[in-house]
Amino acid sequence: MEGDRSHFYDQLVDRGLGVKRVVAISYLLTTAFVLVGISVIFLRIRYAILVYCATVVGAVLAVWKLNMAGIEPGRQTGRPAVPPSYPTAEP
Numbered sequence: 001m002e003g004d005r006s007h008f009y010d011q012l013v014d015r016g017l018g019v020k021r022v023v024a025i026s027y028l029l030t031t032a033f034v035l036v037g038i039s040v041i042f043l044r045i046r047y048a049i050l051v052y053c054a055t056v057v058g059a060v061l062a063v064w065k066l067n068m069a070g071i072e073p074g075r076q077t078g079r080p081a082v083p084p085s086y087p088t089a090e091p
Contacts, residue, residue: 011068
């Protein structure tokens with residue numbers, strides 16, 4: 001079993017963001033999802049369902065727009081995507 005580099009952290013680092021910035025983004029997203037979760041305590045059920053649906057749609061759109069879903073060739077092990085070279089018979 002091998003790890004891959006398709007995780008959220010790895011994708012942000014591979015896009016050139018520093019570790020501190022990636023951690024800050026992770027904390028910001030976690031805080032936003034926690035606030036959404038807590039806010040539904042104070043909402044009626046019909047509004048809570050709308051908030052959840054809007055959150056899911058927003059998250060899916062963000063993942064799709066930022067191209068964060070899917071494994072690119074070569075990301076499975078962090079090695080560049082290079083086709084294998086086969087030995088050739090020398091005359």
